[in-house]
Amino acid sequence: MSERLKEELAKELGFYDVVQKEGWGGIKARDAGNMVKRAIELAEEQLASRQ
Numbered sequence: 001m002s003e004r005l006k007e008e009l010a011k012e013l014g015f016y017d018v019v020q021k022e023g024w025g026g027i028k029a030r031d032a033g034n035m036v037k038r039a040i041e042l043a044e045e046q047l048a049s050r051q
Contacts (some may be wrong), residue, residue, distance in 0.1 A: 001039060009035045 006024070010016040015031045027035075 005039065006035065009038050013038065 007016065007019070010019050010027075010031075013031065013034055015027055018026050018031075
């Protein structure tokens, strides 16, 4: 996952402020899981739109 995408997802999910203050290691496991889940959703949407 690119750094840009990770930042966009963190902003969308509302924990980008934590990333800015503490780095990626400062986010909660739940936030990391939600970020991965959202990335998968976006990838599935892109695949569906191609078909």
